[in-house]
Amino acid sequence: MKSVIIGIDLGGTNLRIGAVTPDNEMIAPSVIKSSVVAHAERPIEKICEIIAEYKKENGIENVEAISIGVPSSVENDKETVICTTNIRNQNGEAVFSHMNVAGGIREYFKIPVYINNDVNNIMLYDIVVNHLEDKKVVVGIYIGTGVGASVVLDGRLLEGKNGAELDLGHIPYFGGDITCSCGKKGCCECYASGWRLQELRKEYYPDTRIQDMFTRHKEDKPMVEFIRACANVYAVMATIFNPDTIIVGGGIPEMADFPRETFEEAVNQNTGRDVMAYGFDYVYSREFVGKGVIGAAIFARKRLALHPQ
Ligand SMILES: [Zn+2]
16 A cells, blocks of 8 residues: 555544545545544544544555644644634633644654644645646635635745744734724724625625525625725735735635626736736635645645655
């Protein structure tokens, strides 16, 4: 059997796990509730148990590394999770906060273990499936419940000093006065997010199901404003980075009848003119539940190639 990497996508709701081959095929995908980890007395031991059981049940051997994506920034050691705001224990505390998650798992399995921000992993997946590996600058912005972003420069993920870079959901929208879940006022997420779409639905369209919001109302003023608010953050990033390609993803742009044309017009209008003189390509991330698992494996392979064990 070929060697595989066990990829895990630990989301706010679901934990997905799969064994990924060197040609990025996912074997034996499986899903459980993230609360199994979140509510465990010892969450890291619980993750080890889940992996051990997964290996046994599916007869997975020759595991080269384990790679886990989390909905949080991760320190540049790619071991320490900064804060899982969306994964909380029964006392309402973030399950992982400034905690080394990789160390305990590595000790248990005696193989390399990597932790990465989930959006970075999805970005690596999108780059591979869309053959963007040779581009100089790729910017990915993923609007779901919140807003996540990732930037790849010359094939490398952009890293800040500590790993807390690109917290795009909380960049300020000037003049914004809505209070954000983070405690600040007027963050991007207050205007361009799944949360905002739910608020618009409650206020203007209580009889419309969330998944029909674009289909039924994309021409209406509140929805056009919402689309422009989403476009704003793409325009900011395009203006900063002068990218080859912008990847548009996340639950919102992946919804039925998301008006790509209106959206792209708004991005192009608001992007700096020097950048627009050269332009950039739009790539839309496609809905697929395995993105985070395969992306985690791609990340591990990149790390293994850089720092052979
Ligand atoms: Zn905020």
